[in-house]
Amino acid sequence: MNAKLRIAVAGAGLIGRKHIELIAASPDCALAGIADPSPASKALAEANDAPWYADHRALLQHEKPDGLIIASPNALHLSMALDCVAADTPALIEKPVTDTVASAQRLCAAVARSGVPMLVGHHRRHNPVIKAARETVMGGKLGELTAVVGLWLLKKPDDYFEVGWRREQGGGPLLINLIHDIDNLRFICGDVAEVQALTSNKARGFAVEDTAALLLRFANGALGTVTVSDATPSPWSWELTSGENAVYPKQDQPCYVLAGTAGSLAVPTMELWSYTGRAGWHEPLARSPVKSSSFDPLAEQLRHFLAVIVKREAPVVSVEDATRTLAVVEAVSEAARRGARVSPGEIMEQAA
Numbered sequence: 001m002n003a004k005l006r007i008a009v010a011g012a013g014l015i016g017r018k019h020i021e022l023i024a025a026s027p028d029c030a031l032a033g034i035a036d037p038s039p040a041s042k043a044l045a046e047a048n049d050a051p052w053y054a055d056h057r058a059l060l061q062h063e064k065p066d067g068l069i070i071a072s073p074n075a076l077h078l079s080m081a082l083d084c085v086a087a088d089t090p091a092l093i094e095k096p097v098t099d100t101v102a103s104a105q106r107l108c109a110a111v112a113r114s115g116v117p118m119l120v121g122h123h124r125r126h127n128p129v130i131k132a133a134r135e136t137v138m139g140g141k142l143g144e145l146t147a148v149v150g151l152w153l154l155k156k157p158d159d160y161f162e163v164g165w166r167r168e169q170g171g172g173p174l175l176i177n178l179i180h181d182i183d184n185l186r187f188i189c190g191d192v193a194e195v196q197a198l199t200s201n202k203a204r205g206f207a208v209e210d211t212a213a214l215l216l217r218f219a220n221g222a223l224g225t226v227t228v229s230d231a232t233p234s235p236w237s238w239e240l241t242s243g244e245n246a247v248y249p250k251q252d253q254p255c256y257v258l259a260g261t262a263g264s265l266a267v268p269t270m271e272l273w274s275y276t277g278r279a280g281w282h283e284p285l286a287r288s289p290v291k292s293s294s295f296d297p298l299a300e301q302l303r304h305f306l307a308v309i310v311k312r313e314a315p316v317v318s319v320e321d322a323t324r325t326l327a328v329v330e331a332v333s334e335a336a337r338r339g340a341r342v343s344p345g346e347i348m349e350q351a352a
């Protein structure tokens with residue numbers, strides 16, 4: 001890449017600030033401005049010697065950045081992304097792509113009509129461990145995939161819930177956290193065809209769920225379970241096992257087990273279990289490591305976004321793909337509410 005691409009950020013909160021740090025650290029791009037109505041973000045723009053706007057539309061109009069990172073609250077993703085389409089500005093939209101499947105479908109249609117490049121921030125797909133797990137499954141090393149186990153069990157601190165929306169529907173672990181695991185599992189194992197689910201708010205007593213138990217049927221016929229709770233001291237979550245983000249003390253434990261007819265894989269510990277000779281429960285079981293490199297997936301996502309802007313790479317996570325991940329999460333909520341099996345396809349049809 002020759003000239004530095006000029007990248008702006010809309011929403012300079014928790015994750016927006018991380019994007020701003022990564023832009024500053026990249027040799028291939030520069031910060032074109034920050035749009036965020038908060039006084040703290042104005043100070044941040046000054047500290048970064050970058051233009052500040054309260055409104056992203058004014059930033060798009062005056063700064064004409066090469067790309068915009070949308071890191072605002074979920075309910076603003078659709079309107080901001082549509083404004084990017086109108087301004088012909090490529091965008092990296094934080095996950096979830098939008099707050100509902102219906103609004104995500106509106107965005108998909110606008111992106112398809114315009115051809116403006118858009119990437120969704122399911123950044124874990126850029127983690128080499130997730131890529132290696134996908135290659136192991138898709139490359140047939142496990143034989144035919146039969147069963148998938150996912151755990152997302154951890155303890156959110158009690159003061160996390162002092163923010164009101166985190167105690168209400170939509171602010172809980174299904175839409176905020178499980179969506180990452182669903183996206184990982186879709187990427188590694190293929191699409192989810194059907195879900196059943198139970199949710200509970202017994203541990204914390206808030207309107208929103210704190211615990212959920214899911215049954216999944218994958219399109220390839222494999223069955224899966226995913227158990228979720230944000231109210232338990234436990235090492236078994238992507239956050240605590242992957243080492244992806246230093247704020248979570250890393251634990252040497254897996255959070256997914258992918259089981260096939262020829263072997264099984266623990267992720268992210270990347271231990272492959274199989275029989276080297278005759279297979280059977282009395283035979284010696286071999287454990288071998290699956291190699292993968294290690295780098296920051298958020299930095300890799302930014303590198304990829306720059307390549308998407310100049311159309312050198314197709315988005316690893318398109319708005320259509322992220323909409324299918326969101327449809328699985330909506331299917332989980334719907335299945336728990338109705339006490340019925342729900343297919344993400346049904347959710348997509350109802351929303352269309």
Ligand SMILES: NC(=O)c1ccc[n+]([C@@H]2O[C@H](COP(=O)([O-])OP(=O)(O)OC[C@H]3O[C@@H](n4cnc5c(N)ncnc54)[C@H](O)[C@@H]3O)[C@@H](O)[C@H]2O)c1
Binds near residue numbers: 041
């Ligand atoms: N990829 C990840 O791992 C990850 C992690 C955290 C958050 N996220 C996603 O990023 C988004 C932001 O989450 P967060 O935790 O950083 O939230 P946050 O509340 O910390 O920050 C949101 C920011 O948006 C600003 N904002 C509000 N209205 C705005 C507007 N009209 N225009 C511009 N800015 C506006 C707020 O002032 C705030 O600074 C969410 O969609 C969330 O799901 C992704």
